[in-house]
Amino acid sequence: VEASIPEPQRKAWLEHQTHGFKDKDGFEKEVVRHVETTLARSLYNCDEQAAYSACSLAFRDRLILEWNRTQQRQTFADSKRVYYLSLEFLMGRALDNAMLNIGQKDVAKAGLADLGFRIEDVIEQEHDAALGNGGLGRLAACFLDSLASLNYPAWGYGLRYRYGIFKQEIIDGYQVEVPDYWLDFNPWEFPRHDVTVDIQFYGHVTKRTDDNGKTIATWEGGEIVKAVAYDVPIPGYATPSTNNLRLWSSKAASGEFDFQKFNSGDYENSVADQQRAETISAVLYPNDNLDRGKELRLKQQYFWVAASLYDIVRRFKKSKRAWKEFPDQVAIQLNDTHPTLAVVELQRILVDLEGLDWEEAWNIVTSTFGYTNHTVLPEALEKWSVPLFQHLLPRHLQLIYDINLFFLQSVERKFPKDRDMLARVSIIEESQPKMIRMAHLAIVGSHKVNGVAELHSDLIKTTIFKDFVEVFGPDKFTNVTNGITPRRWLHQANPRLSELISSKTGSNNFLKDLTELAKIEHYKDDADFRKEWAEIKYANKVRLAKHIKNTTGVDVNPSALFDVQVKRIHEYKRQQMNIFGVIHRYLTLKSLSPEERKKFQPRVSIFGGKAAPGYWMAKQIIHLINAVGAVVNNDKDIGDLLKVIFLEDYNVSKAEMIIPASDISEHISTAGTEASGTSNMKFVLNGGLIIGTCDGANIEITREIGEQNIFLFGNLAEDVEDIRHNHTYGSHTVDPDLAKVFEAIEKGTFGEPNDFMGMISAVRDHGDFYLVSDDFHSYIETQELVDKAYRDQDGWITKSIESVARMGFFSSDRCINEYAEGIWNIEPLPIKEQ
Ligand code: GL7
Numbered sequence: 001v002e003a004s005i006p007e008p009q010r011k012a013w014l015e016h017q018t019h020g021f022k023d024k025d026g027f028e029k030e031v032v033r034h035v036e037t038t039l040a041r042s043l044y045n046c047d048e049q050a051a052y053s054a055c056s057l058a059f060r061d062r063l064i065l066e067w068n069r070t071q072q073r074q075t076f077a078d079s080k081r082v083y084y085l086s087l088e089f090l091m092g093r094a095l096d097n098a099m100l101n102i103g104q105k106d107v108a109k110a111g112l113a114d115l116g117f118r119i120e121d122v123i124e125q126e127h128d129a130a131l132g133n134g135g136l137g138r139l140a141a142c143f144l145d146s147l148a149s150l151n152y153p154a155w156g157y158g159l160r161y162r163y164g165i166f167k168q169e170i171i172d173g174y175q176v177e178v179p180d181y182w183l184d185f186n187p188w189e190f191p192r193h194d195v196t197v198d199i200q201f202y203g204h205v206t207k208r209t210d211d212n213g214k215t216i217a218t219w220e221g222g223e224i225v226k227a228v229a230y231d232v233p234i235p236g237y238a239t240p241s242t243n244n245l246r247l248w249s250s251k252a253a254s255g256e257f258d259f260q261k262f263n264s265g266d267y268e269n270s271v272a273d274q275q276r277a278e279t280i281s282a283v284l285y286p287n288d289n290l291d292r293g294k295e296l297r298l299k300q301q302y303f304w305v306a307a308s309l310y311d312i313v314r315r316f317k318k319s320k321r322a323w324k325e326f327p328d329q330v331a332i333q334l335n336d337t338h339p340t341l342a343v344v345e346l347q348r349i350l351v352d353l354e355g356l357d358w359e360e361a362w363n364i365v366t367s368t369f370g371y372t373n374h375t376v377l378p379e380a381l382e383k384w385s386v387p388l389f390q391h392l393l394p395r396h397l398q399l400i401y402d403i404n405l406f407f408l409q410s411v412e413r414k415f416p417k418d419r420d421m422l423a424r425v426s427i428i429e430e431s432q433p434k435m436i437r438m439a440h441l442a443i444v445g446s447h448k449v450n451g452v453a454e455l456h457s458d459l460i461k462t463t464i465f466k467d468f469v470e471v472f473g474p475d476k477f478t479n480v481t482n483g484i485t486p487r488r489w490l491h492q493a494n495p496r497l498s499e500l501i502s503s504k505t506g507s508n509n510f511l512k513d514l515t516e517l518a519k520i521e522h523y524k525d526d527a528d529f530r531k532e533w534a535e536i537k538y539a540n541k542v543r544l545a546k547h548i549k550n551t552t553g554v555d556v557n558p559s560a561l562f563d564v565q566v567k568r569i570h571e572y573k574r575q576q577m578n579i580f581g582v583i584h585r586y587l588t589l590k591s592l593s594p595e596e597r598k599k600f601q602p603r604v605s606i607f608g609g610k611a612a613p614g615y616w617m618a619k620q621i622i623h624l625i626n627a628v629g630a631v632v633n634n635d636k637d638i639g640d641l642l643k644v645i646f647l648e649d650y651n652v653s654k655a656e657m658i659i660p661a662s663d664i665s666e667h668i669s670t671a672g673t674e675a676s677g678t679s680n681m682k683f684v685l686n687g688g689l690i691i692g693t694c695d696g697a698n699i700e701i702t703r704e705i706g707e708q709n710i711f712l713f714g715n716l717a718e719d720v721e722d723i724r725h726n727h728t729y730g731s732h733t734v735d736p737d738l739a740k741v742f743e744a745i746e747k748g749t750f751g752e753p754n755d756f757m758g759m760i761s762a763v764r765d766h767g768d769f770y771l772v773s774d775d776f777h778s779y780i781e782t783q784e785l786v787d788k789a790y791r792d793q794d795g796w797i798t799k800s801i802e803s804v805a806r807m808g809f810f811s812s813d814r815c816i817n818e819y820a821e822g823i824w825n826i827e828p829l830p831i832k833e834q
Contacts, residue, residue, distance in 0.1 A: 018061070021062065024114070027107050028111045031055055031111065031115060032115070034053070034054035034057040035050055035051075038057055039053055048121050048122060052125035056094070057187050060098075062102065066235070066242040067231075069240065074153040078319065079827070080153070080328060080825070080826045082819075082824045083154070083333070084154065084157070085304075085332060085339035086158055086338070086339070087159060087300070088335075089132060089140050089144070089245060090130060090165075090652060091129040092651070092652025093123065096492055097235070097488060100491055101149075101237045128653050129164065130180055130651055131158065131247075132284070133284070133286065133287065134288045134567065135374075135676070136374050141652075145236075145485040146812040146813045147243055147816055148234045148241050149237040149241070149512065151236065151828040152243075152816065152827075155245070157245075157308035157311075159247060159249075159281050159300060160230045160249040161281060161284045162281065162283065163181060163182075163284065165180060166286055167180050168650070170622070170648045174626075175611055189231065189232050190230065190232075191228065192230065193228060199250075200219065200222055201225065201302070202221070203221035204394055205219055206218050217351075217352055219352070219394065219395040225303065227250060227251075228248065229247075229248060230248075231247075232244070232246075237487045240831060248307045248308070250277050250278055251274075251278065253277070280299050285297055286610070286612050289570060291382045293385065298392060302345075305342045306341075308342070316329055323356060324364065331370065333371075333372065333824070334370065334442055336373070338382070341393075343365055343403075343446070344399050344400055344403070344445075345396070347365050347399055367447055369447065370448045370819075370824065371442040371445075371450075372450050372452065373452075373460055373465075376672070383435040383437055385434070386428070386434040386436060387433050401428075403427065404427040407425075407427070421467060425440065427441050449468075449477050450478045451480075451675065453677075453696045453697040453700060454479055454481060455695065455717060456479075457479030480815055480818045480819055480822070481697060481809075482681070483810050483813070483816075484685070484811070487511055489682045489686070490511070490685055492656065493656040494660040498511070500529075501520055504520050504522075504523055504529065505517070514807070514811035515808030516808070517804060520805045521805035524798055524801045529801075534797055537660075540661040541558040541661045544606075547647075547657060548606075552647075554643060554645060556643045557604075560603055560604050561603045561790045562604050562606060562664070563665070563786075564606045564608075564664070565606070565665065565666040566606070566608040566655065566658055568612075569621055571618070572770055574770055575625070576759050576762075576772060577668060578666055579644075581776075581779055582644055583741045583744060583750075584737055586635075587740060601790055602642070604643045604644075605642070605645065608650035610649075610650065620759055623756070624759060625644065627750040629645060631749065655679070659679070659686050659688070663689065665680070665683040665690050666692070668693055670693070670695070670775075671693050672695060675696055677696040678697070680696070681697060681701065684705065685807050687800040689789075689799055689803065690710055690711065691713070692713075693775070704810075706806070709799045711782050714774075715775055723774055724769065728767055732767075734763060735776040738763070738772070742760050745760065746760070
């Protein structure tokens with residue numbers, strides 16, 4: 001709809017334009033106005049929650065004005081945009097981030113103080129936006145921050161789940177899941193009730209031949225669900241650029257409910273239709289690195305992808321360009337295979353709706369898409385059953401078969417008579433039932449495929465996608481090592497460290513160019529600098545110790561070594577090895593005399609992370625951690641020498657408190673299983689050292705910071721296959737130290753042994769797939785090296801400073817620039833001084 005204000009009236013508009021607050025007075029005015037009008041409260045009933053809401057609205061007003069200008073600038077420049085399609089955006093809190101990125105936190109702090117509030121308390125009111133599971137979703141959030149900060153014309157597209165990842169409670173040592181209803185009051189989103197798309201499901205396909213002999217396919221019948229857009233402004237750091245994250249929410253197409261059914265007395269069914277439609281965007285699937293193949297999940301994927309593509313195509317069509325220019329205007333990145341249907345949907349739009357020839361359409365499609373793979377774990381690779389898929393998306397299945405046919409014909413030309421090759425690379429797996437391999441479809445439909453760390457990108461080329469390297473050649477496959485945003489993970493999470501760095505580097509510019517961190521290495525022998533460095537870490541540990549006391553009741557000594565493993569609970573991440581190591585330590589301490597014990601380095605072992613609700617083994621691991629804590633923390637012989645803490649409900653805002661308080665953190669996945677890891681980068685950036693395996697980004701972290709600054713242990717990825725083979729076909733004995741740990745558990749030291757037998761027999765009786773026993777000895781030895789190194793506090797601080805100074809590479813800004821240049825072919829939109 002053209003709704004542009006005619007020229008004569010524009011003057012009035014320009015005169016009355018608002019600009020949002022400019023200074024402390026202006027900020028206070030806006031807060032009071034929002035409390036009194038938007039929230040309908042007053043100074044007599046303004047609690048911290050109301051102050052949070054009003055403060056957020058004052059910032060939101062500023063963001064949306066910049067958002068508008070950014071969109072105008074991008075439209076005017078007519079430049080290529082990138083669209084990041086991700087089923088997860090693990091954003092965390094927005095207020096603190098907005099204040100810091102806009103550079104108005106000081107103003108807000110003083111203004112809130114005038115009005116009777118402490119800024120920290122106000123920030124704490126915010127509910128995390130937890131629309132993701134773990135690393136994959138948080139990576140998408142870091143990318144949005146970098147895209148905006150670097151002034152790239154970019155949009156994120158996702159789903160507006162009514163329920164984000166569940167809230168975790170620990171009751172009697174067990175995980176209990178509580179729904180995360182987070183939308184009660186969300187000041188950060190703008191509903192766009194005028195931006196809607198009708199999405200079709202089910203139905204059937206009819207084909208006819210037109211006058212030119214061309215086959216025309218039409219998808220008819222079935223049901224329609226409405227997608228409604230909700231926009232979340234994404235502020236860049238120290239730039240006016242404010243990008244958009246568009247989240248789709250599902251609604252019944254007929255509005256409230258079907259009046260026809262209602263009038264004919266079928267009230268219940270009319271309501272049921274509405275609820276069924278709303279179910280699509282109701283809940284985030286809580287699995288991390290696991291594919292379950294549920295129909296509702298496929299519905300979510302198509303709903304989101306179809307709405308996003310409609311939006312993208314609509315925007316392109318406004319430019320009135322020829323279709324062949326589509327890839328010059330549009331780059332679409334597939335965050336894992338979750339949005340792979342976009343490949344098929346764009347081909348459908350171009351062929352069925354716009355009447356392009358197959359070839360021409362397919363060239364446009366493959367030039368537009370890039371695909372990022374985030375895992376090699378077979379259980380995480382998405383597959384859809386053909387019958388299920390056919391029922392829901394009949395036309396898309398036909399298109400997939402055609403895409404596959406043309407692809408296999410091209411393979412056949414290159415590898416004549418190699419039937420095994422054809423079967424291996426086919427998009428369709430000839431199983432019972434047949435399955436659609438989404439990774440294969442994503443590779444065939446994209447011009448670039450990337451892994452997320454060097455080792456991972458090498459692994460996909462030599463294992464799961466080996467045949468595709470032969471088919472397409474090696475240039476289609478590339479690496480973009482993950483990164484993290486230093487704005488949230490240093491400036492926001494660790495303000496004192498950020499300030500110390502800025503005092504030495506001369507400005508906050510290191511937050512825009514993280515390689516400037518190198519400058520602090522000049523100060524590594526400066527006594528005052530080192531003292532403050534250590535004090536900041538200690539203060540962060542005191543803060544975490546208070547949180548531990550408040551939430552678990554356990555007193556921990558902030559002078560002890562804080563050993564942290566926080567991430568999703570997964571067998572491949574090996575929290576079981578960590579807790580077995582803790583038990584080993586406990587048994588060792590118990591066997592010593594009180595005198596000998598005193599020589600031991602006191603430690604606090606801190607765990608946190610959610611288990612997928614259906615992941616029995618992960619839940620058993622959580623239970624064992626808590627059971628060990630209950631014994632160890634109350635053992636008078638042990639005291640401060642060892643504490644074991646499980647922190648409930650690990651999420652982004654808790655990470656911001658936990659990570660800066662860590663001395664050593666654990667990144668101990670079986671080599672070859674963790675594609676990258678990103679918390680490893682966050683910990684090191686905050687001055688914590690890490691103990692880890694030669695896996696994912698740990699390897700590149702080592703390259704950057706130097707091997708004297710990291711504690712590596714365990715078997716290498718290249719040896720894992722042979723070791724597993726030996727477990728099955730050779731002799732397999734459990735490491736003697738680990739056997740003692742099992743013995744203690746089986747004796748009932750930590751309660752009912754049967755509760756933990758799954759974990760033991762996985763190692764002892766079921767082939768120890770994750771090599772816990774093989775790596776155990778080297779793990780324990782390396783932990784002893786950690787103790788020793790920590791006792792030399794001077795040496796430790798040097799390692800910590802050197803590490804931080806060398807972390808410049810791991811900024812998500814570097815990472816986004818690599819995508820922009822190597823995959824998207826887009827450039828930043830320069831901001832002219834205003
Ligand atoms: C993951 C990887 O497991 C993790 O190592 C990586 O850092 C992250 C971002 O690239 O992607 N892959 C995956 O499926 N999930 C991840 O977190 C859920």
